[in-house]
Amino acid sequence: MKTKTLLTTCALSASLLSTPQGHAKELIHDADHYVLKAQHAEQWAKDDKAVDSKLAEFKKSNNGKPPNIFYILIDDMGYGDMGIPELNSIRGYSTANVNKFSDQAMRLNRMYTEPSCTPTRCAFMTGRQPYRYGMGDTAVDISGFGLPAKEVTLAEVLSEAGYATTHIGKWHMGDIKEAWPNHQGFDYAAFPIHQQGQLTIFNDDASKEGVAVSIGPGQYKETFTKDKWFRPDGSAMAVGVEGKKGENVREVGMKPGERWTEAKYDELNQRYQDQAVEHLRKLAKQDKPFFLQYWPIIPLSAPRHTTEIYNTPNGGTYTEKMELLDRWIGDLMKEMDDLGVADNTIVIIMGDNGHFTKYSPQSGYTPMIFKGGKGYTTEGGVRVDAFVRWPGMIAADSIVADIFNVSDFYTTLARLAGAMDKLPTDRLIDGVDQSALLLEGETKGRRDTVYIYSGNKMEAIVKEHLKLKVPEPGENAILASFYDLQRDTREENPVSTEIGAWGGAEFTRIIQRHMMRKKKYPDEPAAFGKPYEGIDNLRPETKAAVEAFLIKSKVHEQ
């Protein structure tokens, strides 16, 4: 009852606040945003004025145009893997170019992502946590679901605001047409339909090395294999596709009957790097501002024990590829300088979630600072390196400890691009506007709470530096584990009695408020459809794989 009243009060005072930038309707946020807003509205309004004035000045100096946006999202890189030379040195490799970039950028030192690839990428694109539209889980093979068309992506928002938009590299939000970047707001997209699970494990080289178990050559004998559709054939699945906005895509680099190999994986990665350079050049020449996404697939590679290159003292299969990627990033940054777009472009480099600890230590990585990695809701799964550069606008070589959620980029970039009026106001948006943090600095963040989900299940709540591991159903709440994340970064020393005694009830109310918001704005399912529809040149084996998938999907109807 008390909670309900509180929410009503918040909603009331929210409606009393002036709308920033003449935005027609208020964005709808999650509960705890209003708790902060009720306390800080006046200061936020002041900060907003300062932000608006800086943005106006920038626009004036940039021929009336908002900044370009270049977003580099790196796969499975945990906190501390890039940008801290001391930690590079401990591990025996160097991300020299990202380190240099970090000196020019603001480090968002408490960047929270989702605990795995698909959810993080969805949260960035939609500004909404993925459980709200059934995208909390990741699929590796043919699956027939994906990001719903009715989600309004940042690419759509920026397109509408006049940006040229391009996506290069990993996408991983489904194998159905409506989920794909060229149907989700990008003018052009080059991307693999699936992700490195298929690309690095479902191939014959990986089978021969024993990385893939029980699939591929040398891994099983057909004598007792009745169900020929049981094992995926990576070579039969669709691989890299490319296409323009609203049009069908075409698969590249694979002929009918051709096998997918590690060499082809390397080629595909090189292709994306080359395309990132090519499109950067193309976009820089256009009159429109641009939004370029480059989501490399490496450093992830087959988790082999050996590597053909051995340039780093570490020599892990991922660290070797990380150095390659770092050189590629260096090339891109140099290209920006050469093109003269370094100063009017916001560049973001970040990881999408922690390491995949399954491949430790031969990958070269293990969780170092935080506990756990990809797939875990401990900090090691959801805290990543994140840097934002905007020369003259965002303080170079700065570090901010304010909490940031990857979904906040959706709202914040829309604000910085002058596209707030293009954001949807008919649904709950998790991403809050963090422009003041970026432009005005530490303590100006507008978030103190993160709801950490695994799939559709809330597993932890972070508020300030306190973290509650949400008790399992039936677990006695008195035993719920609270952690002090500053004093115990690895969540190993619960202070449950000390914090629980006062925080237990308050955290319960945080959960209640959040759940009540979910009742008002209910979760919906992902989009479902026929895999690969919208690829013009499907190979016969790919068609067969889809047919098999469809039959398997319908056997319950027999």
Add this chain to the structure above:
Amino acid sequence: MKTKTLLTTCALSASLLSTPQGHAKELIHDADHYVLKAQHAEQWAKDDKAVDSKLAEFKKSNNGKPPNIFYILIDDMGYGDMGIPELNSIRGYSTANVNKFSDQAMRLNRMYTEPSCTPTRCAFMTGRQPYRYGMGDTAVDISGFGLPAKEVTLAEVLSEAGYATTHIGKWHMGDIKEAWPNHQGFDYAAFPIHQQGQLTIFNDDASKEGVAVSIGPGQYKETFTKDKWFRPDGSAMAVGVEGKKGENVREVGMKPGERWTEAKYDELNQRYQDQAVEHLRKLAKQDKPFFLQYWPIIPLSAPRHTTEIYNTPNGGTYTEKMELLDRWIGDLMKEMDDLGVADNTIVIIMGDNGHFTKYSPQSGYTPMIFKGGKGYTTEGGVRVDAFVRWPGMIAADSIVADIFNVSDFYTTLARLAGAMDKLPTDRLIDGVDQSALLLEGETKGRRDTVYIYSGNKMEAIVKEHLKLKVPEPGENAILASFYDLQRDTREENPVSTEIGAWGGAEFTRIIQRHMMRKKKYPDEPAAFGKPYEGIDNLRPETKAAVEAFLIKSKVHEQ
């Protein structure tokens, strides 16, 4: 047999090498030094020439004098606690002054100490690992043993070479006269006889807070307490003493009957800081080069749950004191600038071992990068932050990944001070000369092996980035745990089969070589004696405590 031959060969080729700096006799080192020397003698000779030439140039520019040395050793600070702003930010405090210092210094990124206070401090002072002279263990209360007079300390070496030498702060190498700094080479010393165990736990405030259990007011009732000597009384033990070389010391700050309190602990710390400043000024004015040691007792403090100051977001009792210490270090660095000695002084700032995890998380610290803390032989116990500054001579803002042992400073500082001929050549010296690393940079280190002991027991061997946890007696060597420290910084993913298959035999030979050296240069016991002899103004209660100790020490003779 093979091993013996190898050693003979090494010894032979060693004798063929030219003696650096006209040193009369070669230093005697542990086995693996000669394995490296046999492979790198030629390069080392070249590097030595470069080093000698740089040192000669420096001396010329410094009025014919070698550099001053200022050594700040911080208690229980694990790797990453100082000098990396990103990690400061994660934990919610700032070591702004050490961070600034780190930008001016070389970070020894693989500094290995011993796993606790006494052994590390002994290793630094003597250049020899502490098991060689019975100082592998730590004592907190009255114990009647300490560092033997016949050890040749760096203070004695530098004194003989014409340095003025001063020690301020923690010493912790025994409560017998011969062990004390003013009898071990220092012209002047101000130090507590014991350490923070007594100073922060054996006091009435700690008892009242429940930090000390079963001693002090409110912690026990005498009804069934027959042995009045069972519990230590911190207030009766000797506290801070001060004195000149070879003379008796005097206890300061305690009157007979007075109780030791937390306030008095704070006073003592402030006193040491003031004395560090005072002696820095005094030494800077002298014509002699100086060797000043400042070994603060804070950040260690009573592991209370509350703190009277709350300046940091973290608020842990140790992090608060760490910020205080950081300000003090800032004051000292500024003082050096003001005195004009910043340029001709080598300044070293480092920790002595990992955190004491017993007090996590209320201390504000837990192991973050490596596994374990103080007392453990995992990297978290023995890897620390370490910075060396020497403007114009040592590359500023550099990071080197070469292995360094705290004992190496003994030999290295003697070399940099032009005092190699004062080092003893009648005993095994663990510390190798790392001058080339400091002056010529990364990869020039002369160590690839560390023998990690706990007390008198060898627990682990590090060679390159590989670490063997030495099997327990009777444990099957096939199960011995090997770790790849670059790919698995936290020693959680043993690669025993992968490395053991080739490294097992080689590591066995490393241990054999080391043990054969120990047979040639056998371990000896610590020095034993009457506690506190050599303190002029012992309080009556202190005398009584010593009497009780002596009776207890001799009951076996009844």
